[in-house]
Amino acid sequence: MKLYNTRSRTKEEFVPLQEDQLRLYACGPTVYNYFHIGNARAFLFFDVVRRYFEYIGYKVTYVQNITDIDDKIIEQATEENQDFQEVAQKYAAAFLEDCAHLGIGAPTHQPRATQVMPEIIALIKKLVDTNHAYEVDGDVYFATTSLPEYGQLSGKKIDEQKTGARVAENMSKRHPADFTLWKASKPNEPFWSSPWGDGRPGWHTECVVMSQNYLGESFDIHGGGIDLVFPHHENENAQAMALSGKPLARYWMHNGFLNIDGEKMSKSLKNFFTARDILDEYDAEAIRFFFLSKHYRSPIDFTRELIVESDKAVDNFYKALEAFELDSLNVKEIRCPECLRLEEDFRSCMDDDFNTARAIAILFDLTRLAKNSESSAENRLDAARMLLKLGKVLGFFQHPETRLSKQMPDLSKALIELMLSYRTQARAEKNWAKSDQIRDDLKALGIEIKDGPTGSTWDQRN
RNA sequence: GGCGACAUAGCCAAGCGGUAAGGCAGAGGUCUGCAAAAUCUCCAUCCCCGGUUCAAAUCCGGGUGUCGCCUCCA
Numbered sequence: 001m002k003l004y005n006t007r008s009r010t011k012e013e014f015v016p017l018q019e020d021q022l023r024l025y026a027c028g029p030t031v032y033n034y035f036h037i038g039n040a041r042a043f044l045f046f047d048v049v050r051r052y053f054e055y056i057g058y059k060v061t062y063v064q065n066i067t068d069i070d071d072k073i074i075e076q077a078t079e080e081n082q083d084f085q086e087v088a089q090k091y092a093a094a095f096l097e098d099c100a101h102l103g104i105g106a107p108t109h110q111p112r113a114t115q116v117m118p119e120i121i122a123l124i125k126k127l128v129d130t131n132h133a134y135e136v137d138g139d140v141y142f143a144t145t146s147l148p149e150y151g152q153l154s155g156k157k158i159d160e161q162k163t164g165a166r167v168a169e170n171m172s173k174r175h176p177a178d179f180t181l182w183k184a185s186k187p188n189e190p191f192w193s194s195p196w197g198d199g200r201p202g203w204h205t206e207c208v209v210m211s212q213n214y215l216g217e218s219f220d221i222h223g224g225g226i227d228l229v230f231p232h233h234e235n236e237n238a239q240a241m242a243l244s245g246k247p248l249a250r251y252w253m254h255n256g257f258l259n260i261d262g263e264k265m266s267k268s269l270k271n272f273f274t275a276r277d278i279l280d281e282y283d284a285e286a287i288r289f290f291f292l293s294k295h296y297r298s299p300i301d302f303t304r305e306l307i308v309e310s311d312k313a314v315d316n317f318y319k320a321l322e323a324f325e326l327d328s329l330n331v332k333e334i335r336c337p338e339c340l341r342l343e344e345d346f347r348s349c350m351d352d353d354f355n356t357a358r359a360i361a362i363l364f365d366l367t368r369l370a371k372n373s374e375s376s377a378e379n380r381l382d383a384a385r386m387l388l389k390l391g392k393v394l395g396f397f398q399h400p401e402t403r404l405s406k407q408m409p410d411l412s413k414a415l416i417e418l419m420l421s422y423r424t425q426a427r428a429e430k431n432w433a434k435s436d437q438i439r440d441d442l443k444a445l446g447i448e449i450k451d452g453p454t455g456s457t458w459d460q461r462n
Numbered sequence: 463g464g465c466g467a468c469a470u471a472g473c474c475a476a477g478c479g480g481u482a483a484g485g486c487a488g489a490g491g492u493c494u495g496c497a498a499a500a501u502c503u504c505c506a507u508c509c510c511c512g513g514u515u516c517a518a519a520u521c522c523g524g525g526u527g528u529c530g531c532c533u534c535c536a
Contacts, residue, residue, distance in 0.1 A: 230531070
């Protein structure tokens with residue numbers, strides 16, 4: 001298993017801290033708004049990382065934070081004329097809903113920042129006590145100059161950074177790169193009591209606390225979007241290094257950005273679609289396919305046309321599956337040698353820094369095998385089984401029954417079958433006008449008739 | 463100014479020194495009363511210029527173009 005480690009900028013052989021166990025942390029949202037389709041890429045990707053490790057036999061402990069106190073939440077609360085907690089609650093609930101809708105499995109632990117306030121304060125206190133942090137008028141800053149390794153993760157040399165150009169200089173800081181650990185509260189702002197007075201945590205510390213709480217002081221993989229490398233992850237790592245001398249995580253994985261028409265999407269540029277909006281319009285599996293069809297580290301350009309294409313592609317998987325009874329597909333043992341070989345290929349793709357694009361190509365190989373009329377019935381069935389099995393590793397086919405069985409009341413089905421029988425009769429009588437009328441009328445209702453050598457079947461089309 | 467990524471068919475996209483996966487679209491065949499569906503087949507020499515090598519989309523040098531980070535951000 002090789003994966004690209006941001007820290008070293010190379011693919012490295014993955015060696016877990018403990019055999020067959022993965023301790024994984026991926027940054028979750030700050031809940032001040034609905035998350036957008038770009039965020040969805042990160043959540044979806046690390047969902048696949050988790051699924052794949054489980055598939056190859058790891059016991060995975062997956063932790064994802066929900067940051068529910070932050071300047072932006074306070075701003076949003078002012079805007080919505082609500083308490084910051086109500087805002088955080090609302091968007092945290094929406095986050096969970098949207099993730100479920102996207103087919104993202106629940107993390108093992110999903111702590112919230114406000115639940116670990118004593119631990120956050122204790123951590124900052126330790127940093128102050130060891131001279132890695134200092135207080136100025138109720139604010140506490142991390143002293144980046146106290147840590148020789150600062151900048152290592154992101155490959156930045158702090159002295160070479162442009163300072164003062166786009167960042168207002170903060171005269172209380174000893175060094176421009178120093179970052180806020182604790183922020184004194186202004187009147188009417190939420191606060192927690194601390195040794196430095198009333199205030200709230202800055203960004204970064206909550207992730208250190210929440211990850212270490214569940215995963216230990218140094219764990220296997222830490223992930224998130226590429227933009228988090230600096231400053232967020234650099235600053236998280238700095239705190240961990242300062243405390244224990246060990247990096248927070250040994251492997252750092254970062255997914256590339258999503259662009260809209262070639263331009264960066266971001267909350268501040270306001271050119272974003274929420275995942276919620278896109279989910280209203282398109283199938284979750286189409287969105288998953290769209291993301292996984294490109295390597296996770298590359299930038300990806302979002303267009304509606306590509307989602308539509310993806311949806312058609314996913315359709316082909318289901319067309320291969322629907323020839324078989326669902327119960328017969330869930331058998332564990334698969335014997336067809338070609339299928340087993342493809343499973344090995346699938347693993348070697350995924351073992352190569354999660355090459356999901358190649359992995360998907362293998363799903364299509366299986367699709368073709370499952371439909372190949374020249375191979376034996378057993379082999380076709382096995383191919384469909386393998387397709388289902390490997391597709392699930394990528395998070396597809398979580399509820400195949402809903403897509404495979406036509407989702408409509410039995411009465412409607414019976415009526416369609418009835419119309420179909422009338423048409424079959426008309427065709428037997430060579431009454432083409434009548435049979436074509438039935439076909440066209442049903443099509444207008446979204447029911448497509450497919451004539452085959454063994455008779456006519458129907459499908460619901462959207 | 464510092465650091466980094468990318469450039470493959472109409473579109474999306476793999477490829478990591480041995481002669482271009484896969485998907486969408488398109489073309490053709492079979493099937494069909496016709497159509498659809500299904501199925502089979504076909505469809506690129508890899509931004510440009512040099513170099514290394516028996517061999518390069520893949521390595522090196524130089525261009526050109528696009529994008530990102532250095533500021534809240536997945």
